[in-house]
Amino acid sequence: MKYKLLENPNIEEAYNLVDTGIRKKAVINIFAYCKVIYEGRALSQLDWGERFIMLKPDGSFLVHQERKIDPVNWQPPKSRSRAIIKENNLILESHRRTPKEKLEVEIEKVHFASFAIAEDYQELELAGYEKDMGDMIMKHPSMIEPGFTPTAREYNTEHGFIDILGKDSEGNLMVLELKCRKAGVNAVKQIRRYLADFEEENQDYLKEVGAEKKKIRGLLVAPDIGEDAKELLEEEGIEFKSVEAPKELKNDKKVTLDIF
Structure with missing residues (x-):
């Protein structure tokens, strides 16, 4: 299966999709009502709101709001991600070893979730x-x-x-x-x-x-x-x-x- 898309899935369905996507090394996209907590070189919290979440096969983990180009929270490549269900909410965690950092997204409602296994072997070329x-x-x-x-x-x-x-x-x-x-x-x-x-x-x-x-x-x-x-x-x-x-x-x- 190259991709899968769920609209308004329940928490268990969303968990299964994310868990499968991580194991298949797919690109995962989620639009959800969530809050975000970061612990590492600093501490930060982003209270409840609707955000776009992306997990990539290289370990990148991005949380976007509806404004600005850059993610509001993110973890770099080689971070390790996992999904768990806790108190009827979906928890997405991204861990980085050096420096030690943890990004946690607690999701109460998923509007849509998808994963896609992309084949892209090109790299950006400077013209000429x-x-x-x-x-x-x-x-x-x-x-x-x-x-x-x-x-x-x-x-x-x-x-x-x-x-x-x-x-x-x-x-x-x-x-x-x-x-x-x-x-x-x-x-x-x-x-x-x-x-x-x-x-x-x-x-x-x-x-x-x-x-x-x-x-x-x-x-x-x-x-x-x-x-x-x-x-x-x-x-x-x-x-x-x-x-x-x-x-x-x-x-x-x-x-x-x-x-x-």
Whole structure:
């Protein structure tokens, strides 16, 4: 089940939905009459009112009022959330270990609640930067590794466009995913999907480039990588190459790219 939506559920129904959503690592949205208590580096209380509550698979926990962009209360990624029923109300808790913090939302009435399992492997791109990064690699392929030869760019698959395909010096197919900023877990998941596409559906292309009997290498190319993403790379056997995105250098007549 990709998503579920309940209108005016009772407390037990709402609890079951939230508990299922947390276990399934779904995005959970709730519109409810509630109060909010925070304990941590400070103490705060938000008395009863109607608010929008969002829980994300990365541990983020957000409470929004009907005004302002920012949440009125929130917990960052890697926090741990749970739902319990207490005295006929639904209690949502979010705990953070370092620093030690607790956000508790007590819900008396749920107007609607939903969860959705989203597949989104894209990260926000700065306009032009990743294209420039690709141009730079196509022009100087040895910056990836000696003997690397690009064979295709923006190659279409079921899960999106692969930035660069190529072969290494031994004829192994290389799938390159480019990120102009620090790469996260989503980038690793994205390249993992591309590798699965080739293993399952792109044997014709492997034969075309003479790599059907070779292994397929995944390579994430970015200036830096987060610790969570690094751990996932190691688990998946995907490689990482640190490459700085080109910087624009403007002079009186033209724009050039500084690649070193």
